[in-house]
Amino acid sequence: MRKGLLVLIVGVLFSAWSCQSKKEETAKKEEPVVKEKPKPAAPTAEDVVAAGEKVYNTYCMVCHQKDGNGVVGMNPPLTQTKYVLGDKAGLIKIVLGGLSGDIEVKGEMYSNVMPPHNFLNDKQVSDVLTFVRSSFGNDADAVSKEEVAIVRAEQETK
Amino acid sequence: MKHSIKKSPKNYFKNFLTFVVTFSIFSLCLISCNSNNSEQKDVEIDPKNKFPTADSDNGGLVLPENFGAIALTDSIGRARHIAVNDQGNIYVKMRRLADDKGVLHLKDSTGNGKLDISSGFGDFGGTGIAIYKNYLYCTSDSAIYRFKMENGIVKPNTSPDTIVKGFIVQRAHASKPITFDGNGNMYVTIGAPSNACQESPRSPGSKGFDPCSQLDLQAGIWQFKAEKLNQTLQEDGHRYATGIRNAVAIDWxxxxxxxxxxxxxxxxxSHLFPEYYTQEQSAELPAEEFLKIADGDDFGWPYCYYDQFQEKKVLAPEYGGDGKKVERCEGITLPILAFPGHWAPNDLLFYKGDQFPEKYKNGAFIAFHGSWNRAPFPQQGYFVAFVSFKDGKPQKDWERFAEGFTQVDSVMSTNDAKFRPVGLAEGSDGSLYISDSAKGKIWRVIYYGEKLALKD
Known part of the structure; x- marks a missing residue:
């Protein structure tokens, strides 16, 4: 009797859940259609993050690690720090110009040299920074390639 | 009937609550008893060997059969190298100041077999520490000091002597590990201030300076007088060996x-020279080299590195190498043993004691701190190896002596590792002490012998 009741409850819950997830699926599928003015040329936020992750894995991960937490004493973490989440121009400057000298992040000192990454183009830099600012538990807005171009121009005229 | 006793979830909860409360009261009693009565010990002492009983989980370590470990302390902060006095007190060099102290003295003040912080002194962080002739030698990244000891103890407010001062301030590889010979000399590693002496540090494709002037006062091991005060690198240091990028693990x-x-x-x-190296090669190369060092030796950094697959020193890509060319690296002194890349050997200890089985005598324990530079592949290292020596030669079938530091199956990022072995010391009774740099856990490893079934 009791067992029967349990099975019933589980069954109801399960069907409710599958119903819900189907709804979500449908909603997801419908999304592009619902959009009234799609911009086919512009990459989606997911595309940018995916492209950024590729840049990250090639140029950044070796030091900052897969989880973005860096290496104690050497390579600083990219998680929940003002260097990453704060002023975007400052962050772009570090990527383009590199960084040397001890820096303190969340009470720890980090001493490894970061070489300039000005060999990356504006889009690669904005992609990777958008990825970093929205990954590893970070939740900050995107960086555009125009913002990168401005900082690059400033650095080059100096 | 299979289920003669019915237990409702409510009953389970009630029983659990009763257990928790009872256990808490019991534990509290134990703690207060302990702190009030130093005679009471909750560690069984086996009369046969007088060693305290190992922790039931060996403090999280995985050890060879008949070895056991006690976690002496579990979180004193960023520990580096350690030294043990004859009474089993431990001195720990801290990477950074802990409550304004750079050296911590740990002792068993309650008699429960565990250590607690007894005192702290020294206003400098660093790595190196060693007891030599009734002095505790401690190093910052720029100087070497010593504190006088009486009966194995550094008394409060002891002001240190300066043995060597004025090392070049450097950010990379700044640790100054030390060791002593039996002839009045002290040896100190001065690491290279760079990865590969590149014109543009760690930049893809950047060439190396040639010659690399970093070799003049860095990237080697220097010899000083062990007891002469106020020496300087330039005036008193003898460059004993050169071409060593960074040797945190040194021992006489x-x-x-x-x-x-x-x-x-x-x-x-591969990151710097993707045209010559795959990521797989870059994870394994170059070898972490085990060096036997004679006065005047040159091991080739930054021009050469050891490839353990080709079993030779090859030319570094910063100097025209392509992973195969040898050129100027012909004849450069080879390592006596090679380990896979990036494991970060951070301490070396030749075992002198009689406690461990015969094969350990005069063999080498090596603490591998663990890699950060093997991505996208899992990181490796993070254990203590043992290399036995036969007729003065290291045997290739070295063993993983102590494992389990990381507490996880796979380390993808260095932060995944809960503990990282960094320092080794031998007690006067032959126990092996291991320090951890992540939390500051310290273990004492004991050989209990075959007949002692101390652990269920």
Whole structure:
């Protein structure tokens, strides 16, 4: 009797859940259609993050690690720090110009040299920074390639 | 009937609550008893060997059969190298100041077999520490000091002597590990201030300076007088060996009266020179080299590195190498043993005691701090190895002596590792002490012997 009741409850819950997830699926599928003015040329936020992750894995991960937490004493973490989440121009400057000298992040000192990454183009830099600012538990807005171009121009005229 | 006793979830909860409360009261009693009565011990002492009983989980370590471990302390902060006095008190060099103290003295003040912080002194962080002739030698990244000891203890407010001062301030590889021979000399590693002496540090494709002037006062091991005060690198230091990128693990082997060290090999071959190296090669290369060092030796950094697959020193890509060319690296002194890349050997200890089985005598324990530079592949290292020596030669079938530091199956990022072995010391009774740099856990490893079934 009791067992029967349990099975019933589980069954109801399960069907409710599958119903819900189907709804979500449908909603997801419908999304592009619902959009009234799609911009086919512009990459989606997911595309940018995916492209950024590729840049990250090639140029950044070796030091900052897969989880973005860096290496104690050497390579600083990219998680929940003002260097990453704060002023975007400052962050772009570090990527383009590199960084040397001890820096303190969340009470720890980090001493490894970061070489300039000005060999990356504006889009690669904005992609990777958008990825970093929205990954590893970070939740900050995107960086555009125009913002990168401005900082690059400033650095080059100096 | 299978289920004669019915237990509702409510009953389970009630029973659990009763247990928790009872257990808490019991534990509290135990703690207060302990702190009030130093005679009471909750560690069984086996009369046969007088060793305290090992922790039931060996403090999280995985050890060879009949060995056990006690976690002496579990979170004193960023520990580096350690020294043990004859009474089993431990001195720990801290990477950074802990409550304004750079050296911590740990002792068993409650008699429960665990250590607690007894005192702290020294206003400098660093790595190196060693007891030599009734002095505790401690190093910052720029100087070497010593504190007088009385009966194995550094008394409060002891002001240190300066043995060597004025090392070049450097950010990379700044640690100054030390060791002593039996002839009045002290040896100190001065690491290279860079990865590969590149014109543009860690930049893809950047060439190396040639010659690399970093070799003049860095990237080697220097010899000083052990007891002469106020020496300087330039005036008193003798460059004993050069071409060593960074050897945090150094020890004098009294069995053959020679200096030994392990080098941290260079990083990022494929990142800096993707045209010559795959990511797989870059994870394995170059070898972490185990070096036997004679006065005047040159091990080739930054021009050469050891490839353990080709079993030779090859030319570094910063100097025209392509992973195969040898050129100027012909004839450069080879390592006596090679480990896979980036494991970060951070301490070396030749075992002198009689407590462990015969094969350990005069063999080498090596603490591998663990890699950060093997991505996208899992990181490796993070254990203590043992290399036995036969007729003065290291045997290739070295063993993983102590494992389990990381507490996880796979380390993808260095932060995944809960503990990282960094320092080794031997007690006067032959126990092996291991320190951890992540939390500051310290273990004492004991050999209990075959007949002692101390652990269920």
């Amino acid at each position: 082997n009294f069995n053959d009266n020679s200096l030994y060290a392990l080098q941290h090999g260079r990083d990022q071959l």
